[in-house]
Amino acid sequence: MTDAAPALDVRGLSVRFRMPGGRYVAAVSDASFRLAPGSCLALVGESGCGKSVLASALLGLLPGNADTAGSAVLPDGLDLLTAGEAVLSRTVRGRRIGLVPQSPAAHLTPVRTIRSHLEEAVRELAHPAVSAAARGRRAAREAVRAAAERAAARAAFPASHLDRHPHELSGGLAQRAATALALIGDAPLLLADEPTTGLDRDLVHRTVDELRAHTRDAGRALLMITHDLAAAHRIADTVAVMYAGRIVEISPADAFFGRPGPRHPYARGLLDALPERAFAPIPGAPPELGALPPGCAFAARCPDADARCRTELPATRSGVACHHA
């Protein structure tokens, strides 16, 4: 990745939720990464490790009991963490940052068909010049309709279901509708939160390939949040592994999936758990984010842990937060 004008520059991002009784849940701790234009970073990790909270922080969609620290800066210097709701809703969400949301059904309007969602996105995001004319002129209306149908086809959303409402769709179809919507926009950065959930392997490949064509191949940046390492392998240039709210390793995808392989013991464990690898799940469970241990959060599950790991938080060196890396 280059140092010049990253599509997104995240430094020391932390998110804490204030809980009753003065307690805190440290959902994201000190996350830093840069995303170059035309590159894809896959943020991977087990359920509950803070991936979606990080995405919500970038989009200004955290609930009221969240406190943030750090910065997340777009190329013109806009800091997403301090920009404020008016700027984020008017100029950032959908326009400068496209989104494939984690729960697509919740982001679709129940009383409108999928076609209506897609056509509105085309009018608003893809063809602003024709948007005014589109209501009155038949040719423009046809162009909007065709663009919406093309996006649906690219996301493998069946034409036969375009006139259905969100509640008439399975989870997998709602996911494909959300991907189709994201493929319409022209935002220089796309944030896809688990875009392959509920899809079978062929559709995972197709979705990932379309996301790559829309982003990396077109010079746009993609931040893909996933627990699907095979999908990450197919698309990512960089892999960031999150554990208990912290990015514990950030590596070029070639090195991570090939040689020398992951350097953090948790990242090695994630790969070894895959059926096509050792099929050996990591024993134990992650700690509660409201009661993190003082040292390395992975120490209790780590085969390499010693006394220092249990008391001293490892600093990140060369992309890895491990005393033994």
Ligand SMILES: Nc1ncnc2c1ncn2[C@@H]1O[C@H](COP(=O)(O)OP(=O)(O)OP(=O)(O)O)[C@@H](O)[C@H]1O
């Ligand atoms: N509003 C909130 N108040 C308190 N804790 C929260 C809140 N929202 C999320 N959390 C906690 O933050 C942690 C991280 O959640 P997050 O949804 O980011 O995980 P994830 O890695 O995206 O998992 P998944 O893949 O299941 O979505 C969880 O422990 C969750 O309980």
